[in-house]
Amino acid sequence: MSMKKALVVSMVATVVGTSVVSAVSAAPAVKPAAVPAQVQISMLTINGSTIPVHSIVKNGETLVSLRDVIKAIGAQAEVHSGTTTIKLNDHTVILKNSSQQIVVDGVKSNLAQPVTIIAGTSYVALRPLVSGLGGTIGKRGGVLEISTVPLLEEAENPRFAGAGKLIVSKSDENGRTDYLVDTASGKYELLLTTNGGSDLVVSPSGDKAAYTNAEGAVYVLDLKTQASKLITSDNSIKPELVWSADGSAIYFLQGDKGSVIAKLNLADGAIVKVVEDKVDYKENLNVSADGKNFIYTVTTLGTVTSDTTNIDEDNVTIDFSSNQQQIFAYNTDNEKPEAVKLTATTDDKVFVWSADGQKAYYVSVPSTDEKATLLSVDSSQKTAKVFADYDVEQAILLNGMLYVLAAQDDSNSVIYSIDTATGKQTKLYTVSSDVSSISVGGSQIAIVENGRVLVGVGDSWRAVTR
Known part of the structure; x- marks a missing residue:
């Protein structure tokens, strides 16, 4: 190729190249096609139920199928011209397809992502939807937990009734109402309304509960059918009911003095006296599995004296220094059964428990400012000392394990389990000092904190009342 031809070819190539670049630069920028959300x-x-929900990730935020969530929470929904109106728990949420606006109870606010439509299904951010309907969102073990169930207010005295169920009570001037609460969801149902009756005492199997009415008649409530059956119309005072280990009988203290x-x-409703030891003011009745050994406490009253030198004056004094509560044992298998006094100390004895009638566990509360301890x-x-590390506030004995609530300091309390066979202590939880009591059923633990009942789930607590 001649030098001149080569120069011409080079110039043409330069012109063509420049023209292509200029054309590309002058054309409007074309955005790459958007990749559909997966x-x-x-x-x-x-x-309380684990549910699969369709979802997408859009601009780093997870959006969920509106249809799936509405169905899962049981909300009412109406769809009209691309606008969905959702109602639940006296709240109303309005969402419009492709709109970035949410209306909650008439108040408008913006979403980070608009309501997105994929294959005819609307997807929306979960948190503003749930909170708008009065629900809450948490996270446990990497799984989101959503609750939209209205919780029972101001309930007290939680008692486990089988797996995943609690009995709680509410009292007012009209009497007491008992409810059965699902520990997973917080859903509750009415069990019993009574005026002057005793607390419901749950059977060992957890499917029944016994109680007395105001006249002393004993009923057994089936917790599944919620039907009560009259066992006896005997109207003697029955201050305490205790189920037998096999659930076939109920022991009780009888009479106004619990003698x-x-x-x-x-x-058949037959009543038999098994202990009549002439010892009055029995409390905290414990019965061994074989029904032959009994542990209970007896409270002695103060000494009453009067001035007999002046009969015109009602000069009566009571010496409370002799007030004491002691633990007694009684074995019906003995040749000559009699009440045996196990303790003689002047400390208060509360939360008294025994499984076999041979050994009792109790919280010793001294009259001084010293901390309360758990003794046997x-x-x-x-x-013997069982637990003395912290100031003991409550103790429960269940299936060979002791559960202890104790004040660690001004801000925190601790919950321990203690194996009665080995003495091994295990710290289960550190909780707020606002926790006033605990309840145990199987492997489940509930606490009462500032009037709310919460159930342990892993390392956290789920509120089941408010």
């Missing part, structure tokens, strides 16, 4: 399945815990321990057979005492009247 629909996936997310597992959410909604009102007698009686046994009520559930099959056996049939030889020998006491």
